[in-house]
Amino acid sequence: MKIGILTFHHIDNYGATLQACALWIFLNSQGYDVEIIDYRPLKISWIYFRPLIPLKRLGKVFVNIPRAWKMRQFLLSNVKLSDRKFYDKKGLQYYNDKYDVVICGSDQIWCLDSFRGYNSSFFLDFINKQTTRKISYAASFGNTLKLGDYQKEIYALIGQFQTILVRDSNSLKIIKDQCNQEATKVLDPTFLIKYEALLEPPKIKDKxxxxxxxxxxxxxxxxxxxxxxxxxxxxxxxxxxxxxxxxxxxxxxxxxxxxxxxxxxxxxxxxxxxxxxxxxxxxxxxxxxxxxxxxxxxxxxxxxxxxxxxxxxxxxxxxxxxxxxxxxxxxxxxxxxxxxxxxxxxxxxxxxx
Missing domain, CATH: 3.40.50.2000 (Glycogen Phosphorylase B;)
Incomplete structure (x- = not known):
């Protein structure tokens, strides 16, 4: 069985990187052929990685290349990314029917109130529901309370999911009250794996x-x-x-x-x-x-x-x-x-x- 995961995996954030890795590692341990769909919306990429571009201000260089490089190497060492990467929604159509199952989540991929705004790709609008099973795992609306102008579209997209698993009670309520669907609350994927092989003990001797x-x-x-x-x-x-x-x-x-x-x-x-x-x-x-x-x-x-x-x-x-x-x-x-x-x-x- 071939599984694709769509989530925030390409950003300079420990939590986002680790949740993506954890979900992939758990599914891989279950024997599935699983990969993360390498989708990097330009708007998100630019906002996260703009601070990593060396900018000379008042004689100083503001850059954190080491963390970005380590984040990327950690990801590449621990998960499988799709062969193709895309920076816009149109490119995602390539994966319309390439998987048996596509999972969206975890993280706040459904939050409408962040700088990311609404992106229908994270509701799997590019996936053919006739050939591919759509599910979410620990997806979250974050601090979004109302779907507003997007309610009708999200209602239709959520209706195409075979199973909806969310991360928090607020997301559970939105799915029920504004999408008329049943969802189940689950843990963030970082709880699903062990970390002995993934951690580097600190060299600091003091408490x-x-x-x-x-x-x-x-x-x-x-x-x-x-x-x-x-x-x-x-x-x-x-x-x-x-x-x-x-x-x-x-x-x-x-x-x-x-x-x-x-x-x-x-x-x-x-x-x-x-x-x-x-x-x-x-x-x-x-x-x-x-x-x-x-x-x-x-x-x-x-x-x-x-x-x-x-x-x-x-x-x-x-x-x-x-x-x-x-x-x-x-x-x-x-x-x-x-x-x-x-x-x-x-x-x-x-x-x-």
Whole structure:
């Protein structure tokens, strides 16, 4: 059986890269002939990779080529991409009937409120429904609440899916209320695989607090991080971007380094979904600053696993001095997670077959 995956795989983002790899690795382990359709919409590619083009400003060069190169090498080393790559929707018609099954997802491929906007390709409009089975896995509308002007078109496209598996309760609600279809909530594909062979252990000897952020953090949040690191005698390492709080900045870290840093951290602070996911995978003490545009997916995941108390709060701040902040009982979390992983794998394999 030949399977194509359509997702965000070509962008300079750890979470997007790892979810794409994880889905491919899991399906490959099940014996399927699977590849990621190498579709790179120019609008997305330009926005993500424009900062990587060397630009001389005030005598400085703003570039992060090392991370982009490591991201690309990680992808090419761990997944199979389609032979052809396309930068526009028209080219995708080549894959109209080349697969037995096409899976869209994971990630926020259905979010209408981001800079990416609406792209019908991620609803598989180029796939012939007569010859190819259309399914989604852990697809998400992100912070989109209403389909608006696109409701009628999305309604018709979603109606062609044999199985709809989504990542969060908001997406579940949209599919039911605005598309009149049934969907099932599953885990992000990063939960479906193990990472021993994919991580690079950090060379840092000191105990550290790992800071992984995308959105900016406020003064109160900065004070919390500084107090926690000082009280627990942790150095601060920022991965993925430079941060003034950090003693060590690893802006150019590749995915293997990123995974390894999460696996060994004494504490993790993040405001991202996948930073939260990998804190849980490696059973690290952590907390999350939840930005408004990530509240759906982050809060949804933490609620499902009984970890809502890891969201930044006054109560969490009060636990710094007595070390209660490090006390996470992962035994019940593991039981819930093990059950959900089994269910997610089952739903995906059944959807394919």
């Amino acid at each position: 550290y607090l790992l800071l992984y952020t995308q959105a900016e953090i406020g003064a109160e949040e900065e004070d919390f991080i500084k107090s926690l690191a000082t009280n627990q005698n942790l150095i601060i390492i920022s991965v993925g971007r430079d941060h003034k709080l950090a003693q060590i900045n690893l802006e150019g870290a590749g995915p293997k380094e990123w995974i390894g840093l999460h696996s060994q951290a004494s504490y993790i602070v993040t405001n991202t979904f996948h930073g939260t996911v990998f804190s849980i995978i490696f059973q690290r003490p952590f907390n999350v600053f939840v930005p408004s545009d990530k509240s759906n997916k982050v809060t949804d995941l933490l609620t499902d696993l009984g970890l809502e108390n890891r969201i930044f709060s006054d109560k969490l701040k009060s636990q710094i001095l007595n070390k209660e902040i490090f006390d996470i009982d992962y035994e019940p979390v593991s039981r819930i997670l093990e059950s959900k992983i089994g269910e997610s794998k089952k739903y995906l394999v059944e959807a394919i077959s």
